[in-house]
Amino acid sequence: MSKVSIVYWSGTGNTEAMAYYIAEGVKEAGSEVELITADMANVSSLSEEKVVALGCPSMGVEVLEESVMEPLMCDLDGVIGGKQIGLFGSYGWGNQEWMRDWEDRILADGATVVNGEGIAVNGAPGENDAEELKALGRTLAGLL
Numbered sequence: 001m002s003k004v005s006i007v008y009w010s011g012t013g014n015t016e017a018m019a020y021y022i023a024e025g026v027k028e029a030g031s032e033v034e035l036i037t038a039d040m041a042n043v044s045s046l047s048e049e050k051v052v053a054l055g056c057p058s059m060g061v062e063v064l065e066e067s068v069m070e071p072l073m074c075d076l077d078g079v080i081g082g083k084q085i086g087l088f089g090s091y092g093w094g095n096q097e098w099m100r101d102w103e104d105r106i107l108a109d110g111a112t113v114v115n116g117e118g119i120a121v122n123g124a125p126g127e128n129d130a131e132e133l134k135a136l137g138r139t140l141a142g143l144l
């Protein structure tokens with residue numbers, strides 16, 4: 001049975017909390033979900049999926065985390081064409097440029113950014129964020 005894979009990197013747990021809310025939404029919609037930390041992601045199995053959610057906070061100076069997530073993303077660039085990709089991540093003090101750049105990268109890979117943009121949350125997700133993230137999970141499930 002097809003499932004939604006949620007692949008994420010999180011240093012202090014904020015993006016991880018977002019991933020869990022998205023997973024809740026997928027399950028609410030009656031679909032299967034797999035939460036995968038970026039260090040455990042298998043590019044060839046992800047290449048078989050139709051719908052994938054990718055999460056990473058803004059790190060460095062408005063970039064993806066560089067030791068695990070960026071190398072993974074470089075591998076994914078070559079295999080995600082045609083897929084539906086949900087993007088999410090937490091940030092601190094910045095202007096969310098990392099998310100805008102990430103969306104552009106997904107489009108350049110020939111994939112679709114679900115809802116047209118990623119969900120960027122300042123710090124830890126609050127109640128409203130949780131609802132938005134669960135809704136993304138339901139949307140992703142509907143795309144399976």
Ligand SMILES: Cc1cc2nc3c(=O)[nH]c(=O)nc-3n(C[C@H](O)[C@H](O)[C@H](O)COP(=O)(O)O)c2cc1C
Binds near residue numbers: 059063090095122
């Ligand atoms: C090394 C480092 C670099 C960061 N760079 C940025 C940045 O450029 N822009 C920004 O908005 N937040 C930046 N942050 C803040 C994180 O994005 C923020 O703390 C986020 O909530 C961390 O998410 P996590 O708990 O999933 O690791 C940085 C944090 C660290 C530790």
